Amino acid sequence: ADVVGLLCLHTSAAGGESQCVSSVAIWNELVRTRPDLARVLTQPFPVDRKGEVPPGKRGTYDMPVFHLHRAGAAGGATAAAAAVTMTT
Numbered sequence: 077a078d079v080v081g082l083l084c085l086h087t088s089a090a091g092g093e094s095q096c097v098s099s100v101a102i103w104n105e106l107v108r109t110r111p112d113l114a115r116v117l118t119q120p121f122p123v124d125r126k127g128e129v130p131p132g133k134r135g136t137y138d139m140p141v142f143h144l145h146r147a148g149a150a151g152g153a154t155a156a157a158a159a160v161t162m163t164t
Contacts, residue, residue, distance in 0.1 A: 103142055117141040 082094060106114040120138035129135050 099142070114142070118144060 103114065106117070118140050121141055122136040123139050124136055125133070
């Protein structure tokens with residue numbers, strides 16, 4: 077499943093534009109055109125806890141942008157699990 081988020085870069089008096097894109101579509105395009113970059117996005121990436129640090133933990137934790145998993149009961153095919161999708 078995709079995650080949808082909106083990011084406001086500049087406040088405006090009225091209106092604005094938002095776009096949504098599928099993280100699976102992004103993954104498929106990366107695998108097709110830049111498999112080297114797709115591979116990098118499956119490696120651990122530091123994520124900021126934004127001040128919500130549990131006792132004894134670091135201010136960041138590692139998590140890949142994309143996770144691969146086996147699709148279907150029979151296995152075989154791999155698919156991208158959603159990471160973050162946000163453009164405005």
